[in-house]
Amino acid sequence: MVEALNIKARTGVGGLDDVLSGGLTRRHVFLLEGSPGTGKTTIALQFLLEGAALGERCLYISLSESEDELRDSAHSHGMEFGDTIEIFELVPPESLLDADQQQSLLYSSDLELGETTKLIFEAFERLKPHRVVIDSLSEIRLLAQSSLRYRRQILALKHFFSRSDATVLLLDDMTSDTLDKTVHSVVHGVIHLEQLAPDYGSERRRLRVIKYRGQPFRGGYHDFIIKTGGVAVFPRLRAIEHRSGFERTTLQSGIKEFDDLLGGGIERGSSTLLIGPAGTGKSLFALQFVDATIKRGEKAAVFIFDEELGLLFSRTKSMGLDLQRMHDDGLIHIEQLDAAELSPGEFAQRVRDRVASFDAKTVVIDSINGYQASMPEENALILHMHELLQYLNRQGVNTFLTVAQHGLVGDMKSPVDVTYLADTVILLRYFEALGKVRRAVSVIKKRTGRHEETIREFRITDVGLSLGDPLSGFQGVLRGVPTFIGETQAMLSPSDEDGDHF
Secondary structure, rough: OOOOOOEEEOOOHHHHHHOOOEEEOOEEEEEEEEEOOOOOOHHHHHHHHHHOOOOOOEEEEOOOOOOOHHHHHHHOOOOOOOOOEEEEEEOOOOHHHOOOHHHOOOHHHHHHHHHHHHHHHHHHHOOOOOOEEOOOOOHHHHHHHHHHHHHHHHHHHHHHHHHOEEEEEEEEOOOOOOOOOOHHHHHEEEEEEEEEOOOOOOOOEEEEEEEEEEOOOOOOEEEEEEOOOOEEOOOOOHHHOOOOOOOOOOOOOOOOOHHHHHHOEEEOOOOOEEEEEEEOHHHHHHHHHHHHHHHOOOOOEEEEEOOOOOHHHHHOOOOOOHHHHHOOOOOOEEEEEHHOOOHHHHHHHHHHHHHHOOEEEEEEEEOOHHHOOOOOOOOHHHHHHHHHHHHHHHHOEEEEEEEEEEOOOOOOOOOOOOOOOEEEEEEEEEEEEEOEEEEEEEEEEEOOOOOOOOOOEEEOOEEEEEEEOOOOOOHHHOOOOOOOOOOOOOOOOEEEEEEEEO
């Protein structure tokens, strides 16, 4: 059965329908524009296949590609539409290809444009389709030769289609005149596709709805990819649209001294930032909360940018934390990400999917340095992180982020300041004492309650993390070279040092 005419025509691209608040308004003409390679043809085929699946008659009018090329393109995505989509391959009349019959007194473009329009109308009247794609307007613009004639031609097409029940998608590859916005003022809506080429890594694609008459839509840029199966769009995350009810309980890490430092633990639905130089154990502190999550009977999701998973599984297992077993048992989702191949929108969608489908209650992002590398030419890292953290907090998810600072001892520099975004900030430091390099941990911020203002030494042993009493006898630990000011200082026993893994 054909879909009711008062319901929007879905595009066949789930994320795009979300951006368009349900799809394209029926019986109107829309423009899908973008340079070659941005995915216009793929989206157009998905649009027609969606209609064919609903029993609608679909017509693809091609002015630039042959039917074989279109079918090959569809086949590469696993799309086999057979006879469900009518492909009308519009070729110039033979008389216009014959040099002996070309006109000398009349412009050939006058004849070609008229013939082209006539053939389009005839194909439409013959099939009377519900969905139409015209690919591409660049050919019509070249035939028109002037902006006035081109506008009149588009208006003629619009008025012709408006008398029917067809939803029309015009494609424009923007190769003939990128500054000509004639069609923008005529059509009901405009979707603009872009392809960006960073200095390193694969190309990035994004889209934006420039215009949609009488309809709300999700503004701004939205990342998308072309993969086997078609185009996947990742709508820009707006945390304000997502909220769920949950009880704000206090959660422990499983290490008493660490929980004491945190004032009893962390609150459910909060974010925690672990910041410090490389090798101080930021990942291990985050994974300690993952272990506590699993022991509570909940699930966790871990996204790794900086470390190879085999090495991570190996070193954590030697400390009594068997991540591989947890993963095999379906208790955690752990994923290694390639920052050079991932856009911010796709990453946010992956996190959302794990929260929605996997029911993850703890999310670890290790590290923000790697996440920042996934957007080398974008300046919106803080905004991306703000929306993602707000979304996770509103879902009752505990989020743990790590940031590696530049340097090892002394003055530390952070590549990005996200401390104000996190609800809790845990600072890790190296310091030298008694001829050895040691590690210290302190909590410098906690929005959800009181915490210790002390600094505690910790070590990484064969059984995991081991924290000592507050370093009350030292001054200047955070600078890396402390001064001993107490009479006696209780430090971790030397026997713990044998298990140090870093």
